[in-house]
Amino acid sequence: MFAVCVIMRLRPGARESFMPLMTSNAKASLEVEPGCHRFDVATDSADPDAVFLYELYDDKGAFDAHLETDHYQAFDAATADMVAEKTVVTWDTVVE
Numbered sequence: 001m002f003a004v005c006v007i008m009r010l011r012p013g014a015r016e017s018f019m020p021l022m023t024s025n026a027k028a029s030l031e032v033e034p035g036c037h038r039f040d041v042a043t044d045s046a047d048p049d050a051v052f053l054y055e056l057y058d059d060k061g062a063f064d065a066h067l068e069t070d071h072y073q074a075f076d077a078a079t080a081d082m083v084a085e086k087t088v089v090t091w092d093t094v095v096e
Contacts, residue, residue: 001037001094002060006053007087014082015048022051025075029055033069035062049084060092 010018026039038056057063066072 001096002057002063003091003094004053004055004057004063005089005091006051006055007085008051008053008083009085010049010051011082011084012049018051018079018082019043021075021078025071026053028071029066029069032071033062033066035059036066056094060090063090 022041026041029036029039035058036055037058038054040054042052042054044050055063055066057066
């Protein structure tokens with residue numbers, strides 16, 4: 001398994017528009033990508049401009065394929081101006 005952790009800092013006022021797009025992307029990833037096994041979207045009411053993602057894929061190739069999907073490309077383009085910072089960390093070994 002291959003894990004991806006993403007921390008995003010949204011621009012002030014972007015959360016209301018961003019979250020429906022984020023949850024739609026997560027749902028599509030789980031529904032149409034056979035290599036995607038988990039896609040959690042986490043937020044904290046004490047820090048509404050922070051979003052944390054935990055994604056679990058078969059391998060790096062499945063994650064790379066995710067980045068090429070139409071739903072991810074549409075999400076990325078639609079939210080580019082909403083995200084002030086984004087940090088992506090990957091883990092190539094997941095012990096279950």
